[in-house]
Amino acid sequence: MESVDLHINGIKKSFAGKEVLKGIEVTIKDGEFVTLLGPSGCGKTTLLRIIGGFAKADEGRVFLGNEDISKKSPDKRDINTVFQNYALFPHLNVYKNVAFGLKSKKVPKDEIDRRVQAMLELVNITDLASEMPSTLSGGQKQRVALARALVNEPDILLLDEPLSALDANLRKKLQVELREIQKKTDTTFIMVTHDQDEAIAVSDRILVMYKGKLVQDGTPEDVYEHPVNRFVATFMGECNILECEKVSDTCVKAAFGNLVVEKIPAWMADAGGKCCGGVAIRMEDIHVCTPGEHFENNVFHAKILERIFRGDYWELHADFGPLTLRVMTDPDQIYNPGDEVELYMEPQYLQVLSD
Numbered sequence: 001m002e003s004v005d006l007h008i009n010g011i012k013k014s015f016a017g018k019e020v021l022k023g024i025e026v027t028i029k030d031g032e033f034v035t036l037l038g039p040s041g042c043g044k045t046t047l048l049r050i051i052g053g054f055a056k057a058d059e060g061r062v063f064l065g066n067e068d069i070s071k072k073s074p075d076k077r078d079i080n081t082v083f084q085n086y087a088l089f090p091h092l093n094v095y096k097n098v099a100f101g102l103k104s105k106k107v108p109k110d111e112i113d114r115r116v117q118a119m120l121e122l123v124n125i126t127d128l129a130s131e132m133p134s135t136l137s138g139g140q141k142q143r144v145a146l147a148r149a150l151v152n153e154p155d156i157l158l159l160d161e162p163l164s165a166l167d168a169n170l171r172k173k174l175q176v177e178l179r180e181i182q183k184k185t186d187t188t189f190i191m192v193t194h195d196q197d198e199a200i201a202v203s204d205r206i207l208v209m210y211k212g213k214l215v216q217d218g219t220p221e222d223v224y225e226h227p228v229n230r231f232v233a234t235f236m237g238e239c240n241i242l243e244c245e246k247v248s249d250t251c252v253k254a255a256f257g258n259l260v261v262e263k264i265p266a267w268m269a270d271a272g273g274k275c276c277g278g279v280a281i282r283m284e285d286i287h288v289c290t291p292g293e294h295f296e297n298n299v300f301h302a303k304i305l306e307r308i309f310r311g312d313y314w315e316l317h318a319d320f321g322p323l324t325l326r327v328m329t330d331p332d333q334i335y336n337p338g339d340e341v342e343l344y345m346e347p348q349y350l351q352v353l354s355d
């Protein structure tokens with residue numbers, strides 16, 4: 001099959017005078033699993049609906065390969081959608097739900113049968129073929145919805161919070177399966193979610209959205225380890241934020257001492273040496289030094305104020321004098337309130353934030 005990238009060029013959209021998409025510009029490569037991640041109201045569903053043809057942009061265009069599809073209706077695009085509420089046909093059994101699209105395209109009966117059986121197998125519901133939707137669990141309905149969308153062999157599958165109605169364990173299981181199905185079918189998946197763990201688990205690439213803008217575009221590792229601003233840093237998980245000023249090209253000054261960082265971004269020169277959004281460090285990137293360990297920089301004396309059991313780790317609250325930071329330790333590293341410790345912060349994980 002010919003390779004088709006999706007180009008989203010300068011998309012703007014307003015509702016009742018309020019701009020909810022402020023010029024989205026991005027290319028999604030053929031065969032990628034991309035998530036649109038962001039808090040409620042940031043515009044991710046509106047963008048997905050514009051890609052699918054269910055809403056019209058006020059400005060900008062959508063290209064699939066070289067073709068401008070901006071004005072095409074949803075059924076004329078090689079794009080299928082899996083909705084949050086499954087939207088199965090209640091009067092058709094599982095097999096007929098999955099076969100529906102092929103039947104309306106007048107695909108020969110034996111080919112329909114072959115493709116439907118292959119899809120039921122792919123999403124692991126062969127034994128449910130004759131069941132009616134009303135007898136299925138949420139997870140099973142979602143599998144039927146996936147099979148029904150994928151059987152048409154679309155270039156792109158759009159998924160609008162497909163797992164949000166499921167309980168936590170099933171959700172994690174289906175995240176893994178979703179990723180496997182995407183790789184096996186080699187279809188571009190674009191999924192909306194507000195759950196950063198889910199985005200990290202399934203995506204090749206995460207597009208982080210905030211207030212109608214695309215604020216970061218990167219691999220899950222990139223976005224988690226190297227957030228560009230304070231919003232992304234805190235949205236992607238627990239994070240300490242330090243107010244700092246630039247000292248040199250490899251050093252910033254925090255309230256408790258100087259910190260060596262791997263990279264001072266170029267924009268800091270224009271910002272008068274201020275780390276505008278602060279410097280972020282995740283709790284797992286601050287280590288309690290064990291006796292005999294020696295690091296040249298970034299070691300600070302602190303006093304443990306509190307210890308909280310989090311199941312698979314301890315969360316320590318460490319008093320650095322002017323401020324308290326949260327630190328993660330292994331379950332077998334026991335520190336008590338009142339203990340004095342040396343803490344090391346790895347330069348590569350100290351991230352200067354733009355705003």
Ligand code: ATP
Nearest residue numbers: 015016020038039040041042043044045046047194
């Ligand atoms: P959520 O996760 O809550 O669905 P979202 O990031 O997907 O949030 P959108 O659904 O795209 O956000 O909505 C973005 C903004 O646009 C919101 O303020 C919403 O109220 C508004 N909006 C979306 N659709 C419409 C509509 N049809 N008419 C009026 N306002 C709308």
